[in-house]
Each structure stands twice: as C-alpha cells, then as structure tokens.
Amino acid sequence: MLQVDGLCKAFGDFQAVNGAWLTVRQGDLVAVIGPNGAGKTTLFNLITGHLQADRGSIRFREQEISRLPAHEICRRGIARSFQIANIFPRLSVFENVQVAVLSAKGLSRHLLHPTRRLVREETEGILERVGLQDRRLDLAGSLSHGDKRILEIAIALGNEPELLILDEPTAGMSPEETAATLALIRRLAREQGLTILFCEHDMEVVFNVATSIMVMQHGSTLVQGPPLQVRADPAVQEAYLGRD
C-alpha cells in the first residue's frame, strides 16, 4: 500500500530524516520505534505532505505522492492524528467529527435534507466505533486528555482513510486509557480492515500490537520486520533495546 524509499529531509544543515525506508502492506499494523529525535514525526509529516522531502520517494497505491499537497494526499486516503491533539475545543464532539465527514465529501454545513441525514448517520457511526457516542454533545475541550486523543482518531476516520497514521496515540495517557486505545487500534485494524501506521515509545505496547516494526535511528531505518525478528536483531539490540 505504502512504499517509502531513500527519504531525506534536512532542517538547515541538520538531517532529521536521512535515508528512511518503510513498507506498509494492506491490513498491516506497522509501528515505527526509535528514541526521541529519531525522526518519526518528521517521517509522518513527509508521508502526509505536511513537509516536503528533499530526496527519496513515497508511493501510495503505486503512485508517487511525495510532491503532492497535504489535502490531496488526504483525499487519496491517508489520514493522520498529531502528536499533540488537534481538535476544535469549542465545538461539540459530534460537530468535530461532522466537520471532518463534511469536508471529506466536499460539502458545506448548509445541506439539503437527505445529505444531512447521511452525514449525521456517518458521524454517529464513527462515534460508536471509537466509543464516544455518550459524549457526543459535550464540548470537545471538556474531554479528558485520553478522550481528546480518541476524538482525534475519530476525526481522522471522518476522512474515510485507507491508511491511518497515528503519532504516539497513547502519549500522556493513563494505563487504563492506554489499554482502551490499544484495544481500539486493534479493533479498527482487524474488524474494519484499516491499515495503520503508528509510532510509539512504549515497547510493551509496540510488541503487543504491531504486525510489523520499523526501527529508526538518527533519521535512518535500521530494520523493518515482524516483532520477533526485530526483537532478535543484533543491530536493534545494540542500538536500542540493549539498554533495557
């Protein structure tokens, strides 16, 4: 589904991403791991078009997307959440998701009756899938940190993505919120057939959930493979896991 090759991005003379590669197959749940500053967020920003790569290629469904603007990449089926939740705090939970559903369909809020019902049903369906239906009328700003992050996933789902990219989806969450979020991610992948690419610093989370793990170090890909293979890789143990 997604193939990243030789990707590079510098900020000034600092190489934040420096020869990263990554393969995501349909139905995969791919985790990107690596220490702080390894370039994970920058890699995601390059894939989603929020940053432009200096070099390298990003192919999504066989088509080069590395020169496309973010809205076009989103339209083609890649949606993402940010490391810091990105919601409209003064709108309700329902309205936050509705805005995404409307914009994915290229519609405004002034709708003819049949379309309005369609959008409402789709919005409610998404809120149910993520378990926020009981909070639908609450202001988004009043949600707990964990629920804000879940709402952000719901907003991303409003774009009807084929590939969902999540930047540290459990960051700052309590153990209970983390468990619930992981269950949600698994459910979205298994039951809804979504392909998911996420980065995460909690190793337990990663090895529990991912079907494939890519290890990043100093902006480069060290290795990508199934969890057991990555865990056993001498280079990974030395560079990253060895310290534990």
Ligand SMILES: Nc1ncnc2c1ncn2[C@@H]1O[C@H](COP(=O)(O)OP(=O)(O)O)[C@@H](O)[C@H]1O
């Ligand atoms: N907009 C930017 N300008 C300058 N440096 C940046 C910018 N974004 C990220 N960096 C630097 O690039 C490196 C990689 O950052 P990032 O991709 O956020 O890593 P990670 O998500 O793995 O922690 C870090 O050293 C960071 O300070």
Ligand SMILES: [Mg+2]
């Ligand atoms: Mg990051």
